Amino acid sequence: MRARHGDEIVLTTYGRSSGFCVDPIEKKPLNHFLPGTPVLSFGTAGCNLTCAFCQNWDISKSRETDTLADQASPATIARAAERLGCRSVAFTYNDPVIFLEYAVDAARACRERGLETVAVTAGYVSPAARRELFAEIDAANVDLKGFTERFYQKLCTGHLDPILDTLRYLKHETRVWLEITTLLIPGENDSDDEIHRASDWIAEHLGPDVPWHLSAFHPDFRMLDKLATPAATLGRARAIALGHGLRYVYTGNVHDPDGQSTFCHACGVRLVERDWYELGEWTLDAEGRCSHCGTACAGVFEARPGHWGSRRMPVRLAEFA
Numbered sequence: 639m640r641a642r643h644g645d646e647i648v649l650t651t652y653g654r655s656s657g658f659c660v661d662p663i664e665k666k667p668l669n670h671f672l673p674g675t676p677v678l679s680f681g682t683a684g685c686n687l688t689c690a691f692c693q694n695w696d697i698s699k700s701r702e703t704d705t706l707a708d709q710a711s712p713a714t715i716a717r718a719a720e721r722l723g724c725r726s727v728a729f730t731y732n733d734p735v736i737f738l739e740y741a742v743d744a745a746r747a748c749r750e751r752g753l754e755t756v757a758v759t760a761g762y763v764s765p766a767a768r769r770e771l772f773a774e775i776d777a778a779n780v781d782l783k784g785f786t787e788r789f790y791q792k793l794c795t796g797h798l799d800p801i802l803d804t805l806r807y808l809k810h811e812t813r814v815w816l817e818i819t820t821l822l823i824p825g826e827n828d829s830d831d832e833i834h835r836a837s838d839w840i841a842e843h844l845g846p847d848v849p850w851h852l853s854a855f856h857p858d859f860r861m862l863d864k865l866a867t868p869a870a871t872l873g874r875a876r877a878i879a880l881g882h883g884l885r886y887v888y889t890g891n892v893h894d895p896d897g898q899s900t901f902c903h904a905c906g907v908r909l910v911e912r913d914w915y916e917l918g919e920w921t922l923d924a925e926g927r928c929s930h931c932g933t934a935c936a937g938v939f940e941a942r943p944g945h946w947g948s949r950r951m952p953v954r955l956a957e958f959a
Contacts, residue, residue: 651682652740654709656731660722660951662915663944666730666758667851667890669900670937671777671815673910674917674944677756678719678953681731682740687760688795689783691823693858710955712740716747718958725944726776730758738771745774761804762796768804777815777938779851780805784820784827785836793826802839809844815938816844819851819890822867822875833875837882846885846903847936852876853890869894886936904933915948 658680663672666679685692710718719727727748734741734757745755754776761780763771772778782801783794790796808816818840822828840848852875854867872889876897879887889897893914900910907930911918921929926939 651684651737653711654682655680656683657681658710658715658718658953658955660724660946660949660953661728662946662948662950663726663728663756664912664915665950666728666756666779667819667853667888668756668777668779668815668817669851669888669898669910669912670817670849670886670935670939671756672725672754672938672940672944674946675725676723676944676946676949677726677728678715678722678724679728679730680715681729681734682737683732684736685732685760686735687733687762690793691821691855691858691864693821693856710959712744712747714955714959715744716751716753718953718955719748719753720751721958722953724753726754726756728756728758730756733759733762734771735759735763735767738767742771742774749774759804760796761801763800763804765803765807768807772808772812772814775814777817778808779817779819780808782818782820782836785832785839786827789827802843806843809848817849817851819853821853821855822871823855824865824867824871826864828867828871828875830874830878833878834882837879837884840879841882841884846883848884849886849888849937850879850884851888851890852879854892856891867891873897900935902928902931902933902935904928905931907931909935910943917943917945917947 660676661679663675663677729741748755757775757778759780787798790798808814852872856866857864869892876887876889885903895913898912899908901908909922920943923929924941927934
């Protein structure tokens with residue numbers, strides 16, 4: 639939300655949030671970035687896309703200032719995250735591109751306290767704004783909503799090429815750890831042909847080590863007439879992506895421990911066991927390598943995983959001001 643004052647455009651949501659919550663980092667979703675650790679998550683209101691299937695539509699489509707029920711300065715956010723034992727802060731729920739200045743200042747405040755920052759974004763952003771935002775970010779999950787221009791125009795009122803540009807930029811021109819999510823919607827973006835083409839593009843332009851989360855759609859917002867994504871569709875799409883040489887392909891929004899766990903691409907040993915947001919077996923060594931064959935697993939890992947689990951803890955930041 640922005641207002642014009644003279645020759646200036648002012649971000650009216652600066653310092654205000656639709657809510658703060660401590661989440662598992664796997665909920666962003668990020669599976670290769672500080673697994674098991676808690677992340678302080680927040681967003682504001684509004685979005686620069688109009689996705690008919692939005693799963694956070696009450697926040698992203700809001701134009702009401704009443705949605706912004708909490709407030710905190712960047713310094714307060716960093717202080718709260720540190721005191722709450724979080725390893726990172728996530729700009730999420732709605733796209734941080736919408737509150738770029740606030741996100742950038744919060745990221746800088748977090749960095750001063752040794753905290754990491756995460757952007758959960760659709761990647762629909764101009765090159766100049768993209769550089770400013772991601773210069774301060776440590777990890778990102780980019781929502782690759784589909785792999786056709788038709789899909790973006792019809793259901794998002796956007797375009798595909800800017801998202802592909804953002805993905806290439808993040809992978810090749812920044813130090814940001816990158817993961818991708820695609821919500822598979824029956825009859826819209828879940829065909830085998832589209833999954834083959836997307837898998838081939840990711841392998842060629844981003845490489846085999848970028849994790850790809852294939853998540854199940856559930857009817858919401860303006861797509862209540864669509865059926866939920868069958869688990870079999872996710873399994874088939876995952877198999878296609880793995881067949882293109884992608885090493886880390888995950889299923890989401892379904893109960894699928896095998897599809898959500900991380901396996902060594904060299905010897906096949908399970909490295910990180912996941913059941914939803916709960917971690918189990920861990921066979922990575924202190925350097926993030928397979929303890930059986932020594933092959934490195936791409937990502938940002940600590941010697942041991944966190945133990946936050948699946949807890950979701952809403953917090954009010956007034957007490958940290």
